Amino acid sequence: xxxxxxxxxxxxxxxxxxxxxxxxxxxxxxxxxxxxxxxxxxxxxxxxxxxxxxxxxxxxxxxxxxxxxxxxxxxxxxxxxxxxxxxxxxxxxxxxxxxxxxxxxxxxxxxxxxxxxxxxxxxxxxxxxxxxxxxxxxxxxxxxxxxxxxxxxxxxxxxxxxxxxxxxxxxxxxxxxxxxxxxxxxxxxxxxxxxxxxxxxxxxxxxxxxxxxxxxxxxxxxxxxxxxxxxxxxxxxxxxxxxxxxxxxxxxxxxxxxxxxxxxxxxxxxxxxxxx
Numbered sequence: 001x002x003x004x005x006x007x008x009x010x011x012x013x014x015x016x017x018x019x020x021x022x023x024x025x026x027x028x029x030x031x032x033x034x035x036x037x038x039x040x041x042x043x044x045x046x047x048x049x050x051x052x053x054x055x056x057x058x059x060x061x062x063x064x065x066x067x068x069x070x071x072x073x074x075x076x077x078x079x080x081x082x083x084x085x086x087x088x089x090x091x092x093x094x095x096x097x098x099x100x101x102x103x104x105x106x107x108x109x110x111x112x113x114x115x116x117x118x119x120x121x122x123x124x125x126x127x128x129x130x131x132x133x134x135x136x137x138x139x140x141x142x143x144x145x146x147x148x149x150x151x152x153x154x155x156x157x158x159x160x161x162x163x164x165x166x167x168x169x170x171x172x173x174x175x176x177x178x179x180x181x182x183x184x185x186x187x188x189x190x191x192x193x194x195x196x197x198x199x200x201x202x203x204x205x206x207x208x209x210x211x212x213x214x215x216x217x218x219x220x221x222x223x224x225x226x227x228x229x230x231x232x233x234x235x236x237x238x239x240x241x242x243x244x245x246x247x248x249x250x251x252x253x254x255x256x257x258x259x260x261x262x263x264x265x266x267x268x269x270x271x272x273x274x275x276x
């Protein structure tokens with residue numbers, strides 16, 4: 001199992017400093033989230049790429065139906081080059097929350113699902129060097145500028161794409177098979193997800209694409225109780241999860257007290273469940 005932190009927010013310098021601290025403290029990855037208006041995730045990741053040498057970096061997540069796929073493909077390829085092949089792109093439908101700015105983007109679930117599917121396909125084709133795409137929602141013709149695809153060639157072939165997948169919904173899980181990892185949501189009605197649910201997802205994945213597929217688990221582990229933190233993540237490692245994502249989503253994101261707690265958790269190191 002590998003261990004990453006999702007930075008909950010903060011200014012660009014704050015997040016850059018926390019990412020460097022995470023690498024020094026033994027974490028395996030740092031992820032940032034994309035806001036409609038806020039610190040730009042891709043500019044921040046470019047800075048993190050040049051300030052670190054080892055950790056995996058990426059978005060968690062990019063709401064792809066609300067982005068231009070060719071632009072995301074360019075941004076991702078650029079950061080992958082700057083990081084020498086350490087990027088992970090995580091995509092999803094985009095959450096409809098009460099504080100979401102009104103920007104005129106699609107909110108219908110079916111339309112967002114179609115945009116997500118086409119966006120994934122288009123990004124993968126561009127990374128593979130293709131310059132033409134014709135879909136229901138997107139048309140891309142590289143034309144005489146197709147040579148730019150060589151300039152934007154990622155170091156990783158391909159860059160891993162993780163996608164939010166709702167278990168056990170067939171259409172959502174079918175989308176997962178076109179990617180390299182799943183950030184699972186569990187359709188469990190009246191209970192919280194347990195490691196046995198992740199174990200079922202892992203078995204399903206292995207029966208279709210084999211063992212080389214990332215499956216994440218996420219949560220919050222204590223700073224002061226390393227044994228307790230290890231016990232929590234071990235349950236998910238034993239179930240077949242390949243990444244633990246440390247989250248700190250409680251509000252407010254930007255208070256000094258909040259950021260000090262995030263810093264202390266990062267400095268304490270990852271809640272390892274055994275040898276990395």
